[in-house]
Structures are given as C-alpha cells and as structure tokens.
Amino acid sequence: xxxxxxxxxxxxxxxxxxxxxxxxxxxxxxxxxxxxxxxxxxxxxxxxxxxxxxxxxxxxxxxxxxxxxxxxxxxxxxxxxxxxxxxx
Amino acid sequence: xxxxxxxxxxxxxxxxxxxxxxxxxxxxxxxxxxxxxxxxxxxxxxxxxxxxxxxxxxxxxxxxxxxxxxxxxxxxxxxxxxxxxxxxxxxxxxxxxxxxxxxxxxxxxxxxxxxxxxxxxxxxxxxxxxxxxxxxxxxxxxxxxxxxxxxxxxxxxxxxxxxxxxxxxxxxxxxxxxxxxxxxxxxxxxxxxxxxxxxxxxxxxxxxxxxxxxxxxxxxxxxxxxxxxxxxxxxxxxxxxxxxxxxxxxxxxxxxxxxxxxxxxxxxxxxxxxxxxxxxxxxxxxxxxxxxxxxxxxxxxxxxxxxxxxxxxxxxxxxxxxxxxxxxxxxxxxxxxxxxxxxxxxxxxxxxxxxxxxxxxxxxxxxxxxxxxxxxxxxxxxxxxxxxxxxxxxxxxxxxxxxxxxxxxxxxxxxxxxxxxxxxxxxxxxxxxxxxxxxxxxxxxxxxxxxxxxxxxxxxxxxxxxxxxxxxxxxxxxxxxxxxxxxxxxxxxxxxxxxxxxxxxxxxxxxxxxxxxxxxxxxxxxxxxxxxxxxxxxxxxxxxxxxxxxxxxxxxxxxxxxxxxxxxxxxxxxxxxxxxxxxxxxxxxxxxxxxxxxxxxxxxxxxxxxxxxxxxxxxxxxxxx
Numbered sequence: 001x002x003x004x005x006x007x008x009x010x011x012x013x014x015x016x017x018x019x020x021x022x023x024x025x026x027x028x029x030x031x032x033x034x035x036x037x038x039x040x041x042x043x044x045x046x047x048x049x050x051x052x053x054x055x056x057x058x059x060x061x062x063x064x065x066x067x068x069x070x071x072x073x074x075x076x077x078x079x080x081x082x083x084x085x086x087x088x
Numbered sequence: 089x090x091x092x093x094x095x096x097x098x099x100x101x102x103x104x105x106x107x108x109x110x111x112x113x114x115x116x117x118x119x120x121x122x123x124x125x126x127x128x129x130x131x132x133x134x135x136x137x138x139x140x141x142x143x144x145x146x147x148x149x150x151x152x153x154x155x156x157x158x159x160x161x162x163x164x165x166x167x168x169x170x171x172x173x174x175x176x177x178x179x180x181x182x183x184x185x186x187x188x189x190x191x192x193x194x195x196x197x198x199x200x201x202x203x204x205x206x207x208x209x210x211x212x213x214x215x216x217x218x219x220x221x222x223x224x225x226x227x228x229x230x231x232x233x234x235x236x237x238x239x240x241x242x243x244x245x246x247x248x249x250x251x252x253x254x255x256x257x258x259x260x261x262x263x264x265x266x267x268x269x270x271x272x273x274x275x276x277x278x279x280x281x282x283x284x285x286x287x288x289x290x291x292x293x294x295x296x297x298x299x300x301x302x303x304x305x306x307x308x309x310x311x312x313x314x315x316x317x318x319x320x321x322x323x324x325x326x327x328x329x330x331x332x333x334x335x336x337x338x339x340x341x342x343x344x345x346x347x348x349x350x351x352x353x354x355x356x357x358x359x360x361x362x363x364x365x366x367x368x369x370x371x372x373x374x375x376x377x378x379x380x381x382x383x384x385x386x387x388x389x390x391x392x393x394x395x396x397x398x399x400x401x402x403x404x405x406x407x408x409x410x411x412x413x414x415x416x417x418x419x420x421x422x423x424x425x426x427x428x429x430x431x432x433x434x435x436x437x438x439x440x441x442x443x444x445x446x447x448x449x450x451x452x453x454x455x456x457x458x459x460x461x462x463x464x465x466x467x468x469x470x471x472x473x474x475x476x477x478x479x480x481x482x483x484x485x486x487x488x489x490x491x492x493x494x495x496x497x498x499x500x501x502x503x504x505x506x507x508x509x510x511x512x513x514x515x516x517x518x519x520x521x522x523x524x525x526x527x528x529x530x531x532x533x534x535x536x537x538x539x540x541x542x543x544x545x546x547x548x549x550x551x552x553x554x555x556x557x558x559x560x561x562x563x564x565x566x567x568x569x570x571x572x573x574x575x576x577x578x579x580x581x582x583x584x585x586x587x588x589x590x591x592x593x594x595x596x597x598x599x600x601x602x603x604x605x606x607x608x609x610x611x612x613x614x615x616x617x618x619x620x621x622x623x624x625x626x627x628x629x630x631x632x633x634x635x636x637x638x639x640x641x642x643x644x645x646x647x648x649x650x651x652x653x654x655x656x657x658x659x660x661x662x663x664x665x666x667x668x669x670x671x672x673x674x675x676x677x678x679x680x681x682x683x684x685x686x687x688x689x690x691x692x693x694x695x696x697x698x699x700x701x702x703x704x705x706x707x708x709x710x711x712x713x
Contacts, residue, residue: 018535020535041531041532043536043538044535045556045560046553046557046560047535047539049552049553049556050542050543050546050549050552053552060552061551061552063556064555064556064559068562
C-alpha cells in the first residue's frame with residue numbers, strides 16, 4: 001500500500017476514534033503533530049497504533065522505538081508505508 | 089538568695105522538654121530559699137487559660153508554692169497563649185490567681201519567650217523524632233527543592249530558585265544559653281510584671297534559602313519584573329511565612345508587645361549566635377544523598393509489617409503499627425501498595441494500619457492484585473474481608489482512607505457498614521465513568537478507557553501495546569515543558585516523579601498486566617455509586633483532599649459527587665498532582681491525623697493545604713466574602 005490519499009484518509013479516520021478533542025479532518029496534514037496538534041498522549045497513541053495494526057494489517061511488534069519516536073501524521077504514514085512494502 | 093543562677097542552659101531545654109501531650113514537660117521547679125523559676129508547658133498554659141472570671145486554673149506546679157517564697161518567675165512560650173490573650177492580659181490573670189502574688193507577698197515576673205529556642209526539639213521530623221524549628225524549616229525548604237528535582241532533576245538548571253529579597257525579613261531564634269544567662273544574671277534586677285524575651289535575627293531569610301540552595305547544588309536568582317517569582321518560589325514564600333508565624337521564627341511577639349504598655353521588651357542573643365550554616369549544610373546534604381540514592385519505597389519492607397490472616401476464609405491482610413485506633417487503606421486497582429509506603433510509615437505510630445491486598449499478602453507481586461474489580465464478586469468479597477479483618481483485630485470500627493479509584497470501595501464500605509467506619513478520607517478520588525452532570529472524565533481517563541476497550545476487544549494486541557507504551561513513557565517521563573510554555577514553572581508539579589513513574593507503568597508492563605488492568609478498569613467504570621436521593625447520605629465524617637495540578641482525574645466531578653454524598657471537609661493541596669499521598673506524605677499524614685482527632689472542625693495544618701468552601705454559607709462563616 002503506498003502513501004496515498006486513501007491511506008491518509010484511512011489513518012486520520014482512526015485518529016478521530018481515539019483523539020480526546022474534536023478533529024477537523026480537513027485541517028489535518030502530514031505535518032500535523034500527534035502530541036501537539038492532536039493532543040495524543042502515550043496512551044491514546046498506542047490505541048491509535050493498535051487500530052492501525054488492525055486497519056492496515058501490519059504488525060508494530062518490532063517497531064517500539066519507531067512508534068515512540070513518531071512525531072507527525074507523516075511519520076506514522078511513512079512507518080505504515082514501510083511495513084506494508086516489506087510485507088509485499 | 090537569688091536562685092536565678094541555678095537555671096543553667098541545659099536545664100532550660102530539659103525543663104521545657106517535649107511539647108507533645110503524651111510527654112509532658114518534666115518541669116521540676118528550681119528553687120532556693122526565696123526565688124522560684126517555673127517553665128510552663130503548652131498544656132499547663134491552656135489549663136491556666138481555662139479558668140473563669142479572669143482567674144486561672146493553676147497547674148499543680150503553682151498550686152503549692154514553697155513557704156517563704158519572695159519571687160516567682162514564670163516562663164511561658166508566647167505561642168501557647170497568643171491566640172487567646174495578650175501578654176499583659178495573661179500576666180494579669182496569673183497575678184490574680186496566685187494567692188501570694190495577689191496580696192503582694194510574692195513578686196511575680198512573667199517571662200514570655202517571643203521566639204523559638206534554637207536548640208529546643210518541638211516539631212516532628214521525618215522519622216517521628218522531634219527537631220528544632222530551624223531544622224524543621226531547613227528540611228522543609230530542602231524538601232521543596234527535591235520535590236521538584238524528583239520530577240525533573242534539571243528543573244533548577246532551567247528555572248533557578250528565586251531567592252527572597254533581603255527586605256523580606258529574618259529568622260529569629262533565642263539561643264538557649266543566652267536565655268538561661270539572662271534569667272540567671274539579669275532577671276533579679278527587673279521589676280515584677282510582664283517581660284518579653286525576643287531574639288535578634290540570626291540570619292536573613294535570603295541567606296538561609298541561599299545556604300539551602302548551595303547545599304542542594306542548585307542555581308538561584310533574584311526575582312525581577314521580567315522574571316517574577318515562579319511556582320516553586322511561591323511555595324517557598326508560603327513555607328517561610330508559615331514557619332515565621334507558626335513556629336515563632338519572626339517578629340510577631342515582638343511587634344505585639346511593642347503596642348502593650350504593660351510589657352517590657354528584652355532583646356536576647358546576637359546575629360550569628362546560632363550556628364545555622366553548619367546545621368543547614370548537614371540537613372540538606374543528607375537530603376541530597378537520599379535524592380541521589382534513588383531508593384524506591386517498598387510497602388512490604390515497612391518496619392514492623394506483619395502478614396496476617398482473618399476469618400474462616402483466611403483472608404490475607406497486612407498490618408503495620410499497634411495503636412488502638414485502626415486505619416484501613418483502600419488502594420487504587422492495578423497499582424502497587426508502594427504508593428502508600430511513606431504515608432503508612434508516618435501514620436503507623438498513631439494508627440494500626442491495615443491493608444487487604446490479595447497479591448501482596450500472598451507474597452505474589454508478579455500479577456496485578458485481584459482485590460479490586462477483577463471480577464463481579466470483587467466488591468462483596470472485599471466487604472466480607474473487611475468484616476473478617478475487623479473481627480480478627482478485635483475492632484468495632486476503623487478509619488478508612490481511599491485513594492484514586494479506591495474511593496468507590498471506601499464509599500461502599502461506609503455505606504454498607506456505617507457503624508464500622510469511624511471516618512472516611514478520600515484522596516484524589518476518581519469517579520471515571522460516573523453519570524454526574526458536573527465535571528467530566530479527564531483526558532487521561534478518556535484515553536485510558538479507549539485503550540482498555542481496545543484491549544478487551546483485541547487482547548492479542550496487548551503485547552505490542554504494552555511494549556510500545558513502556559518505550560514511550562520511558563522516553564517522555566520527567567520531561568518538563570519548555571519555559572516559554574509554562575512561565576511560572578508550575579507544570580513541573582503535574583509530572584510523575586522518579587517514584588511514581590514506575591508505578592504508572594506497571595499496569596502496562598506486560599500483555600498479561602494490560603489485559604487484567606483493562607478488565608479491572610472496565611469493571612470500575614461500570615461501578616456506579618448510588619447518589620442521594622436514590623441512596624442515603626454517608627454517615628461518617630468525610631475528608632476530601634484533591635491535588636490542584638491533578639490531570640489524572642477530574643477534581644470538579646469529585647467535589648460534586650462528594651457534596652451529594654455528604655458534606656465533606658475539602659482541602660486542596662496546592663501544586664500537587666495525583667500522587668500526593670506519596671509525594672506530599674508529610675502534609676497528608678498531618679492532615680489525616682488532625683481529621684481523626686478533630687473531625688469536621690479540623691483546621692489546615694499548613695497553608696499549602698487550602699480549605700475549599702462547600703457553599704456560599706460556609707464562605708460566610710469563614711469570613712471569606
């Protein structure tokens with residue numbers, strides 16, 4: 001799966017399920033920060049990662065360091081992209 | 089013959105002795121043929137003031153004065169009567185009550201100590217021993233510093249401690265030797281009546297704080313218009329003002345006496361007459377060493393802790409202390425008992441501290457304790473366990489203290505067995521999931537709920553989630569926001585510290601823990617506390633304590649629910665987070681002890697514990713309009 005608008009929309013739809021604040025999907029970009037703009041703490045971030053694994057069919061079991069270093073939506077999409085490509 | 093000379097400096101301390109009611113001062117009077125010097129304890133002064141019609145109830149010490157006595161010197165602490173009467177008034181009452189003094193046969197001199205005596209142990213230290221007021225203040229200032237450093241060790245590198253201005257006053261202490269010398273060599277030449285002995289300053293507040301900061305190896309600065317006093321500095325000011333007023337380290341007595349024409353004032357001692365620098369260095373260096381030692385408290389290593397069993401079901405529980413009055417601790421589910429360690433240690437001398445924790449009591453700390461919310465029978469099982477423990481201990485009732493999610497179980501205890509709950513203390517209570525219109529789940533509670541629902545739905549994901557969460561919290565733990573986001577540096581008090589961070593991580597340290605914790609949390613949220621009018625109000629007196637900076641749970645909701653359940657006595661701990669039972673255990677133990685003794689009339693033991701009025705009427709009574 002490439003880093004496409006579809007995957008962007010799919011990922012941001014997951015954010016809406018776990019974010020503690022109302023999300024304006026139209027305002028989100030790759031540069032939107034997970035902790036700052038979306039106010040995701042570590043608990044909500046791992047919830048997001050669990051939903052990501054389920055939605056995109058990837059495993060983050062070997063990516064704990066990468067997950068801990070995620071800063072933006074773009075970082076997350078790139079990680080998902082890499083895992084999907086490796087799985088192909 | 090003047091007996092004043094037989095009052096030696098060591099006798100001053102030994103004669104005053106301990107202030108505690110349990111250990112009344114062994115005030116053996118020193119006397120010679122015609123002069124007697126008597127040191128009165130606080131309780132003896134209160135007895136004196138309890139008299140009627142201007143007369144005092146004389147303590148045994150003063151009821152039978154030696155025949156031939158010509159001069160009587162009574163020495164008392166200003167603080168012991170200042171809330172009730174002036175120095176002149178106190179002297180007049182004593183004069184009127186002493187037969188010999190009334191008819192002029194005995195010349196009465198009343199010497200009031202207007203400041204604390206430097207060497208006199210009177211305040212409870214960390215280990216229960218009494219320590220002098222200056223040592224207590226130095227330790228308190230040091231604790232403010234290390235309270236911040238435990239959260240962010242580099243805090244003062246980014247936000248140096250604000251020093252008090254030189255004009256903010258000094259620390260005044262009476263050297264014991266100087267007081268004794270005065271009584272021995274100068275008192276005989278003074279007229280009868282009231283005399284105030286007040287201390288010259290031994291150091292400025294600024295010098296004392298700077299010395300503490302240097303010993304703690306932190307940076308300091310002066311407050312400026314661009315960079316005013318920050319959050320830590322505000323607490324420091326609070327502590328200094330409290331100590332100077334409450335522990336007689338300031339000029340309260342001197343200033344009051346200057347407006348009383350019946351009182352003669354005498355300055356005692358000199359600057360640098362007390363070796364405060366060395367004492368400061370020793371106290372703070374010990375605190376620094378403890379800070380560097382990184383020792384985490386372990387509940388099961390409390391001195392004197394016993395593992396016991398109760399009833400036919402062999403309910404396992406822990407006991408620490410042997411006092412007649414018992415205190416049952418109700419922990420939060422999923423968290424270690426270690427969070428109660430310091431508080432239990434402080435309280436175990438006054439209370440028999442009891443805890444029911446199936447995992448700890450069974451010496452099995454590999455799993456989360458199933459005591460609370462593990463299954464549908466957890467609550468009835470717990471209530472039955474408490475009954476069994478009370479019976480095993482021979483107790484008709486106990487005091488109960490619940491923290492965080494433990495508040496719901498504590499409330500159910502008070503509701504189901506009100507005759508067995510003498511009082512209820514709720515610390516940072518969580519009512520996450522409650523259907524109370526006021527307040528809402530905190531962001532943390534909301535996110536935690538989302539995560540736990542996911543774990544319940546996808547338990548196979550728990551392992552990945554646990555390892556990711558551990559990595560993230562290890563990366564972020566203790567990092568304070570940059571100064572531009574938090575100019576007063578108050579956010580440091582919302583951070584986990586080195587002790588609380590591992591406890592927060594424990595429920596997520598493995599997939600097994602995560603699955604168990606998620607189950608417990610969902611059961612906890614489903615547990616709704618019945619509120620009036622659907623259920624009766626709570627009968628026992630209730631103490632509610634919330635942390636001003638608590639971001640884990642919603643204080644407003646806790647206050648609203650407790651107000652419907654009862655009329656709690658509510659205190660808010662300034663600059664405190666969710667874990668204040670551990671991080672501020674000294675203050676909490678003092679408050680809880682006072683609440684058990686004074687109930688709903690409990691006053692705050694320290695200005696950092698601010699009373700929260702429950703209603704406009706209560707604000708009227710307290711005069712805060």
